[in-house]
Amino acid sequence: MRNGDGRLGRLVLRVPTNNVSMNQTKDSAGNLIIVSNRGPNDFVWQDDHWVVRPASGGLVSMIDPLARQPDVTWFCCVSEAPPTSESRAALFTTAADQTDPEHHIVPVPLPSKIYQAYYGTISNEVLWMLQHHLVGQFGYSSLDAERHRAWTDGYLEANLRIARAIRESGIKPRAFLIQDYHLYPLPALLREVFPDVPSLHFTHIPFPDFATLKLIPQSWRDTILQGLLGADVVGMQTDWDSRPFLGCCEELLGAKVDYKNGTVAARDGRLVRVRAFSASTNPAAVEQSMQSPAVAAARERLAPWTGWQAGKRRDEGKQTIVRVDRLDPSKNQIIGFRAFGRLLELRPDLCRNVRFLAFLIPSRTDLSVYRNYRDAVYTMIDEVNTRFAADCEGEPIQVFYTNDREQALAAMEQCDVLLANSREDGMNLVVKEWAVVSQRPGVAVISETAGVAAITADSALLVSPLDIEGTARAMERALGMRSEERAARLTTLRESVYSWSAADWLSAQLAELDVTRDD
Template structure:
C-alpha cells in the first residue's frame, strides 16, 4: 500500500543511537475549522511534556497513524496520516490499515481499556467481551503493538533508551525487549491504573499480556501513589509476581527487578505565561470582557463521559435553584473539547450534555436575563486560557483523572487581582497535589459540588489568594521538566 511504503521509506531514514519515544499519538492533531480538517500541533499534555526531549537531535519519536479509508475521509472520522506529522521533530509515523487502527485504538484502547481504567463499567462503558472483542485484541491491539516493535527493530540498530507512553502500548516493552534485551526502557501510564478486582474484569490472557508487557520495561511509571500501589497489587495478586512493597519493585519473569515510580505530569510555567501574552489570548480576553459577569465558573475538558460534565451542570442547576440571589450574577463558561466523535457512546453523551444545558438555560435564562451557561465546543486552547485567567471557580469534577493538567495551567495563569478557587474531584490525580488549596468533592455528589461552588464564590479574598498561591508554588516546584528529567535520570540517560 502506498502509505505503508511511505512509512517504510521514512523509517529507513532514521538514524541510530537515539533515545526513542513511542506513543499512539504523534505531535500533530486534526482540528475541524472553516469546513475542513486543519493539521495543528497536538494540544494534549503528552506532546507538551515530551517536546523538550523530542526537539533534541538524539531523539526519535515513533507514533501510530491511520490510513484514511478514502482521500477525503468522513467529518466524524478522525484520521492522521504519515504525511501530516511535522518536520519539527524526528518523527517516524507507522501507518496502520484502517481496520487494524480502528480495532487497536477504538475497539480496545478506548472502548475497553479507557473505560475500565476510569471505572466506566456497564452500559455506555466497558460492558462485556465477545468474539468481536477477542478478534479486535489479537488483530488490532496486539497487532499494532507488534508492528510498532518491528518498525523499531528495522530502524534502530542500537537505541539508547525507550520511553513508552500509555495504555495503548502496554505489550510494547516486552516486545521491544525481545529485539533489544540490553536497552533500558520505561513505560509511563497517563491514566488511572485499576486495582486487582477491576483488572480481573478483563479476560485472563489480556491482563497477563498487559502486566507481562509492562514488566518488560526496566522502570514503570504512574501519576500518583495510588496508581503505583494498584499496579503493585495487580502484579502480586493477579500475575503472582514477587513484589517488594517497601522498595516498590517487582521481579519480572526473567528475574529482573523492575522499579515502579511515581512521576506526576505537569506543565511548563514559562511557556504558559508566554502563551498568555500571545495575540490570540489577548484577542479572546477582549471578547470575554464584553460579556463579563460578576462571577464566572469555568470548566475546560474533553467531551468524555469520564469527565463527568453532566453532574457538573446538574450541580450548577441546583445552585441556581437554591440561590435565586445569584441569578444574573454568575455565568458558567464550559469549554468542551471534541473527542472521539466517531464513537456512538461519545455522540450519545454529547447529546445528553446539550439537552441538560438547553434545559437549564430555558429554565433560568428569563430570571438571569441571559442564558446562564455558555458553551464553546471547540479545541481552542488560547480562548480557554483567557477564560481561565479571571474565573472565580474552576470546576474539575471528573469521575477519575490520571492528573488533569488544566488545573495546573489555571494555577499558573490565574490573575492574582481576581484569584479564583479550584473545585476538584477527590478522584482526580491532581487532588493530591492540590490538597490544602482546592475544595475537594465526591464526583457523583451533586449537593456537595453545589455547596463547594457556592463556598468558592463567597470565599473571602485573602483566603482565595492564599489557596491559589500555595497551589501555584506547588506546580512551580514540580514542572513538566521535572517530570521528564526524573524519568531520564532513573533510566540512567542524560
C-alpha cells in the first residue's frame, strides 16, 4: 500500500462486505460526497470537561446547508476510544460525538494512535505550521524519526483508510468535495477507485510557495502535490494561494503550468483547473443569531466593558478593542498585545477610557506547542496589565478564554476596533461576521497577510503582522477616526460580505464541477 520512500503506491481496496448496493441511493445519479477531517459537532470546555455541541465556525458552517440535503453524504474522521491515560491528556472525537439526525454522517474510525499521528503530529504540528510560515519557536522546527513514522503510519494511513471507507460504503458517488490540508493525498486515492467521478479539493489555509515547501522532504511534497492533482479542480482561498500552488507544480514536479488559464497538466494527461473560491459567512444566519436569547444575555454580561445597556445611550467616552480568535500561534496574539501596550505608552490619555477584550478560543490543547504558546500569551497579557493597571484604574486587557460564539458576536457588535493581526490566514471569517454585526460603527485593523485583506484594502486599516509600532499606530488611528469615515468603511466591507456569501462560495464550486444543487 505504501512505497518505502513514503509516497503512496497503488491503493488496494477490498470488495464491500456490507449489504448496501452501489445503486441503493435516493438519486440514481448518486450522492454528492463531502469528505473532511471534522464532522458537524464541536467541543466546548464546560464544568472541567469537554462538552459536545453543534459546530459554528468556518468549514462546518459553510458546508452545513449542503450537507443537510438528502442526496449528500458526509464522511468525517473519528478516533476510536483511546486508553484512559491518553484521553485525559488529549481531545479525541468519536463516532458518538458526530452523530447527527439532520445529516447523513459516515464516521471513519481511526485507532487513537493513528488519529493522533495523522491529526496532531502531521496535520497540525507540521502542515499547519509550515503553511502559515511558522518555523522555529511555536512552530515547525524539525522532522525526527517520530514524525517520519507519523507521516507514514498516521497521515498516509488515515487517508488510505478514508478512501477505503468510501469505497466499502457502497454509496454511489456523484462528485467529491474534499476539504483541507488533512486530506491532501485523498483526491489521487479516490481517482484510482472512481476514475470518472469529478472531484474538487479545497484548501482553507494559505498555500506556501515552493521554497517553503522544500522545508519538508521531497517524497512528502510530491505526495501532497500529486495527491491534489488527482482532483479535477484544486480550490484555494485567493489568488495569493493559487499562484504559489501553480509555482510548486512547475518548480517541484516539473509539470506544465498555464498561469493565465490556471491549469496544470497532470501525469495522466488531464488538465487540472486551479481556482480561487473565497470563503465567506452566512449573513442571514449571523443576523438570526443576533436575535437569540444567548446573544441578549451576553450583551448584559459584557455591559461593564462595552458600556451597552438596553434602552440607554452608551457612554461615548469609553471605547473597546476586541479580538476573537483561536489561541493559536498563527493568530499572532503576542504581537497584538505588545502593540496594545505600545498604544497605551504612546497615548497615556487613553488608559482610563480604552479596554481590550480578548475572546480566546481554546485550541489543540493536547499539543505541547499550543500549551507553550498559550503560556507565552498569558505572560504577555500579565506584563501589559501589570504595567498599566494603575494608570488605567484596573487591568486594561480582559480575557475570555472560552468557545462562546454568541458572547463574541455580542462583543463585536459593540466594539470600536476589531483587531485581526494574524501572522497569516487563509481568509479570517471573524472579520466578515464582524462586518455583519458591527453597530458602533467599528473599524477593522487587519493583517495584510490574511486572505480577507484582498477585499478590505478600501475598508480596513491594514498592518504588517510583525510591525508592533505600525499596529499600535493603526489602533490609535481607528480609535480616533471620525464617525462618518467609520460608517463609510464599514458599509463598503459589509456590502462585499453580502455580495459574496457562504452560499456563493459553495455554489461556485459546484458549478465548476458541473454539479447541480437543490436549494
